[in-house]
Amino acid sequence: MAVIETKDLRKRYGRVEALRGVTLKVEPGEVFGLLGQNGAGKTTLIKILLGIVKFGEGEATLFHHPAGTAEVRKRVGYLPEDHRFPEYHSAYSLLDYYGTLYGMSKDDRRRKIPELLDQVGLASRMNDKIRTYSKGMKQRTGIAQAIFHDPELIFLDEPTDGVDPVGRREIREIIEERRRKGATVFVNSHLLGEIEMMCDRVAIMQKGELIRQGTVQELTKQQGVFVVGVSDRAAFPEGELRQMGYNLRPLRDRERWEITLAEGQSIDPALDLIRDKGLRMTHMVEKKQTLEDIFVTLVEAAEPGVDARRRKRLADREEYERGRGRGRDAYDDRYRDDDRRSRREDY
Numbered sequence: 001m002a003v004i005e006t007k008d009l010r011k012r013y014g015r016v017e018a019l020r021g022v023t024l025k026v027e028p029g030e031v032f033g034l035l036g037q038n039g040a041g042k043t044t045l046i047k048i049l050l051g052i053v054k055f056g057e058g059e060a061t062l063f064h065h066p067a068g069t070a071e072v073r074k075r076v077g078y079l080p081e082d083h084r085f086p087e088y089h090s091a092y093s094l095l096d097y098y099g100t101l102y103g104m105s106k107d108d109r110r111r112k113i114p115e116l117l118d119q120v121g122l123a124s125r126m127n128d129k130i131r132t133y134s135k136g137m138k139q140r141t142g143i144a145q146a147i148f149h150d151p152e153l154i155f156l157d158e159p160t161d162g163v164d165p166v167g168r169r170e171i172r173e174i175i176e177e178r179r180r181k182g183a184t185v186f187v188n189s190h191l192l193g194e195i196e197m198m199c200d201r202v203a204i205m206q207k208g209e210l211i212r213q214g215t216v217q218e219l220t221k222q223q224g225v226f227v228v229g230v231s232d233r234a235a236f237p238e239g240e241l242r243q244m245g246y247n248l249r250p251l252r253d254r255e256r257w258e259i260t261l262a263e264g265q266s267i268d269p270a271l272d273l274i275r276d277k278g279l280r281m282t283h284m285v286e287k288k289q290t291l292e293d294i295f296v297t298l299v300e301a302a303e304p305g306v307d308a309r310r311r312k313r314l315a316d317r318e319e320y321e322r323g324r325g326r327g328r329d330a331y332d333d334r335y336r337d338d339d340r341r342s343r344r345e346d347y
Helices: 042-049 091-101 106-119 135-147 165-180 192-198 238-243 268-276 291-302 308-322 325-345
Strands: 004-013 016-026 031-036 057-062 076-079 153-157 184-188 201-206 209-215 225-230 247-251 256-260 281-286
Touching (some): 004 042, 016 042, 016 209, 031 042, 031 165, 031 192, 042 057, 042 153, 042 184, 091 135, 106 135, 135 153, 165 192, 201 291, 209 291, 225 268, 268 281
Parallel strands (some): 031 184, 031 201, 153 184
Antiparallel strands (some): 004 016, 004 057, 225 281
16 A cells, blocks of 8 residues: 555646656655756645645545545645744753643653754753754754654654754664654655665656656666767767767866767767777766756756756755765855755745
8 A cells, every 4th residue: 555645646736747647656665756956846746645735626535534634734744945944942941841732742752852862862952952953963853753643644844954074874773763664764865875775766856747756776877878078078079979969068168078878879889989980088987877967967858958057056065965075166156046946836
């Protein structure tokens, strides 16, 4: 029995079609990841499944009950993106408040709160006001809130946002521990590396549609990706190779090119063309694809207008996520305002 199931789900905001025929299933005990750019429709889908937003057409069920019903809500935990807890609370008093809403007894709350805050790394600060917490600590508080009542289904919207690498690993361990206890976890994130490490299956959303679904292994299965460098980058036969059906992506200011093969296609005709142009190859290696590679390739194929600036932004964000100084500076200085605008456009 699927924990989450949607069939041809559609939602409009005025003239904007936020969801266009979304069909998916999430099975019990899965960690399911949803990927997509800002504005792809990820948040709209989650809010529909939670009953916060009404959909236009199609079906949406949780535990075989209509999404948003009281029967469903008591079995669900939710960490929203950019949550705002009252800062006069401490982590302890906040969980005590939520425990009351969940109908937990005072003894159960007193027993469970210290255990859970220790699990998320907040035991030493449990009585400090939330206003004194870092962003990562606030995120840990939010995760504790989402899992406090041992829900069967947990929605986590950007669970590792603002958390350092050690904290991210601890959050992955919490998610895995919840899965071992039988919970199903639905994760919405832009951190491709995190999704690749924690999720059993992944769906990629673009402009309100699911353009690819599968296990991480299925999505990253080698399909023939080569990185080629030539002696004269200005003479690289980009147009002719595209006409031959190759998917191309420039790397390092066009010093090297990533060539992705279609099913049944060979790299040999591309290499022959490069040689026929009198170009010397300075680099040629077959590349193992990551989830990030698949995501960028699918987005570019679905939206040909994705330009060099967007690709650079994706690359800088990835470096930012890894904590590298140059990527962090590049992302912060050039794209912070763009990212804020994009978040306002996200549905």
